[in-house]
Amino acid sequence: MQEGSVMASVIVVGSYNQDHVWTSDALPAPGATRLGRYASGPGGKGFNQAVASARVGAATVFITALGEDAAADTARALAADDGITLCAEIHPSLPSGTAGIFVDGDGRNVIVVAPGANEALSVDFIGAQADAFAQAGVVLAQLEVDADAVLAALQAGRAAGALTVLNPAPANAPTRDALLAAADILTPNETEFAAMLARHAGVAVGADTLADLPPPALHALCRQLAHDATVVITLGAGGVFVSHRDGDLRGDADAFYRQHCTPVQAVDTTGAGDAFSGALAARLAQWPRDTPFAAAVSFANAYAGWSTERPGGAASMRRVATP
Secondary structure, eight states, X not given: OEEOOOOXXXXXXXXXXXXXXXEOSSOOOTTOOOOOEEEEEEEOHHHXXXXXXXXXXXXXXXXXXXXXXXXXXXXXXXXXXXXXXXXXXXXXTSOOEEEEEEEOTTSOEEEXXXXXXXXXXXXXXXXXXXHHHHXXXXXXXXXXXXXXXXXXXXXXXXXXXXXXXXXXXXXTSOOOHHHHHTOSEEOOBHHHHHHHIIIXXXXXXXXXXXXXXXXXXXXXXXXXXXXXXXXXXXXXXXXEEEEOBTTBOTTOSSSEEEEOOOOOOOSOOTTHHHHHHXXXXXXXXXXXXXXXXXXXXXXXXXXXXXXXXXXXXXXXXOOOOOO
């Protein structure tokens, strides 16, 4: 079953999860029990990014898969509240996705995801959204849904002339060469970048060392991973590193550069990477193609920082004025 019929500037293809969040002063060690606080709310990398895109002011379509349950009803209501057009493939025999999130007093988190219907998002359903792809300026996807569906979405976006953005998350997601080749822009965090570098280039590098590498060395690693795509590595408190391929600087003056973070009072980093990718997609869709890429990155970098000042995934995304 399916629902939704749409036109959009940003299409986000990805997961909806109902998040269950436990917060405690410290994360429990194996076998230990700690007292804390509990809350439930919307999440999933796809939905978080769609909310960020919409709250930055871009017309946004969210393509996902849901069960027939209370979480699906919540997804519909929340998408409508943010003006997001929801295109959902419905799987009555499967639950909607869920996630267990544990956050410590410093805002650090560990997450366990049960994909449910997200794993069943189909290539056929992506193909049925041809009218939406024809109107898209940017197609953004992650890897909490079926990888074949993600590949079909990126290829459909590129065929329609849209910019394609792949957020290769989570780090253990099954990336393959065809997915990287279908993306104009990659937005991994440091852990995801290190995992992909080992998988695709056979290069071992510690995720926690990336922020300390000299920029030319980090640029060289990016080019080993993705010969054609622009790579944007989010480094948490270390800011953002951008690496363009030779001959396509996307309006920037330099082939590689780093942007530092504005200091924030972080309470929960759960949705920061999603805030970055969603805001970046929105600005790329809203601004003329000849706008320097660095301007969109700068906005997305700040937007991700703002998201850490509020708890939750989708709930942490700030509403901003349309440029």
